[in-house]
Amino acid sequence: MSVATAAPSTTAAPSTAAAPSATAAPSATVTADTAADLAGCAPLPVLGRDVTVPLVTGGEVTYAALDQAASAPALQRVWDDVAAYAPYYGSVHRGAGYLSQLSTDLFESARRTVADFLDCRTGDQVVFTRSTTDSLNLLASALPEGCRVFVFETEHHAALLPWPRRDVTVLDAPDSPRQAVETLERALADRDPHGPALVCVTGASNVTGELWPVRELAAVAHAHGARIVLDAAQLAPHHPVSVRDLDVDWVAFSGHKLYAPFGSGVLAGRADWLRTAEPYLAGGGASRRVGRRADGGVDVEWHTDAARHEAGSPNVIGVHALASACRTLTEAGFDTLVAREQRLIRRVREELADVPEVRWLSLFGDDAPRVGVLSFVVEGWNSSHFAAALSAEYGIGVRDGLFCAHPLVRRLLGGAAGHRGECGAPDAAPGERSLNAVRVSLGAGTPDEHVERFVRAVRELVRDGARWTYRTVDGRCVPDTPAA
Numbered sequence: 001m002s003v004a005t006a007a008p009s010t011t012a013a014p015s016t017a018a019a020p021s022a023t024a025a026p027s028a029t030v031t032a033d034t035a036a037d038l039a040g041c042a043p044l045p046v047l048g049r050d051v052t053v054p055l056v057t058g059g060e061v062t063y064a065a066l067d068q069a070a071s072a073p074a075l076q077r078v079w080d081d082v083a084a085y086a087p088y089y090g091s092v093h094r095g096a097g098y099l100s101q102l103s104t105d106l107f108e109s110a111r112r113t114v115a116d117f118l119d120c121r122t123g124d125q126v127v128f129t130r131s132t133t134d135s136l137n138l139l140a141s142a143l144p145e146g147c148r149v150f151v152f153e154t155e156h157h158a159a160l161l162p163w164p165r166r167d168v169t170v171l172d173a174p175d176s177p178r179q180a181v182e183t184l185e186r187a188l189a190d191r192d193p194h195g196p197a198l199v200c201v202t203g204a205s206n207v208t209g210e211l212w213p214v215r216e217l218a219a220v221a222h223a224h225g226a227r228i229v230l231d232a233a234q235l236a237p238h239h240p241v242s243v244r245d246l247d248v249d250w251v252a253f254s255g256h257k258l259y260a261p262f263g264s265g266v267l268a269g270r271a272d273w274l275r276t277a278e279p280y281l282a283g284g285g286a287s288r289r290v291g292r293r294a295d296g297g298v299d300v301e302w303h304t305d306a307a308r309h310e311a312g313s314p315n316v317i318g319v320h321a322l323a324s325a326c327r328t329l330t331e332a333g334f335d336t337l338v339a340r341e342q343r344l345i346r347r348v349r350e351e352l353a354d355v356p357e358v359r360w361l362s363l364f365g366d367d368a369p370r371v372g373v374l375s376f377v378v379e380g381w382n383s384s385h386f387a388a389a390l391s392a393e394y395g396i397g398v399r400d401g402l403f404c405a406h407p408l409v410r411r412l413l414g415g416a417a418g419h420r421g422e423c424g425a426p427d428a429a430p431g432e433r434s435l436n437a438v439r440v441s442l443g444a445g446t447p448d449e450h451v452e453r454f455v456r457a458v459r460e461l462v463r464d465g466a467r468w469t470y471r472t473v474d475g476r477c478v479p480d481t482p483a484a
């Protein structure tokens, strides 16, 4: 979509030079960081790549954002598109003015961009939400009466928890993609074949990064008359997602993990359940006509398209940003991005292969295909302590904890019993289990230098220990003396 199509169809495009340009080339130049990257395979420019942070040991270093599975930095192009549109901001679906019309057209064209990005089928709906969590809760509110939901225990809490408790069957963690398919097959074969059913599955684990056999699971679901929703929160930023090819009924993802941190998300897929469900939010925008009934009550006719579940003033900036990210990733060439990311993950794994203290968490085995998300524990270390040292001594941001996937991480750590301890105290003794893990995650904007620094930091911390002392404050591990 270009500004020409973003302009209200009934009026001329804005004449100012600052008109939103969805097709402009990224304005940022590639930094020195990336000079050593493979030709034609440079990271995409993102905001924050030049931000420096203080080290507790002295000096400053550029921040290495290696917690992209939580939230990814905005693409420069997304930021440029948002900035170009911002002066033209107006209400959506409710104004006669020029900017309202422009904003409405921009909002609706973003829907088409997302539908293209996801390779949706004709007739699929794209509903804009706040996030993946919001999208899955919306779908949960639209389940037909008596719908049984099947979900693996390995899911992120956003996919595990929205469903009515009594209607959920939680499936045991499989130890291979094949076992996942067999487990689902058995569970669906045992169900009441007459009632509706939904399977919810992730495309890529937010803990191990491993890819799930989505197409095969969809085939099993459909063979048993069930529907399937794909949680693509971790897949969409790293891998093309084709609703048509995977044959999933719905897909959910978040803008903030797709380099567009402006508060929007998506639920896309089959219109039927959504069209007949009660609106997710009741209010203006979702209703086509509202009147008074003869008995004094309120009579309402709801929209039957996506607007039914988008009551209230929509987040047009967030949606515009999300569409911009979809376009940028597509235009950059997903194959190139995937190849680059795979090279970086291989590098992490290979260069730490001779550090036996590092144990990678994996459900499907070391060689399983994965996106750029890796979790690990380090023998002799409390994971919070390790993550704090990476931050304070190397300027590397990772995440420690259970990553909102408690059952999965506990299973991978070997059960609930283990060492927690204060982060500054002696850490888990050799052979003792850690109660949480460290997660490192990359994105399309990650320069090689961040990965190199991470590998060096892990090697040095394991070999030499932390150079600083740390203590636990309010449950967080922090350097004893705050960085200047």
Ligand code: PLP
Pocket: 069, 070, 131, 132, 133, 134, 156, 158, 159, 202, 204, 205, 206, 231, 233, 234, 254, 256, 404
């Ligand atoms: N699903 C997966 C696999 C995730 O990793 C996450 C977030 O980390 C979510 C769902 C929830 O995403 P959000 O917090 O954007 O709603």
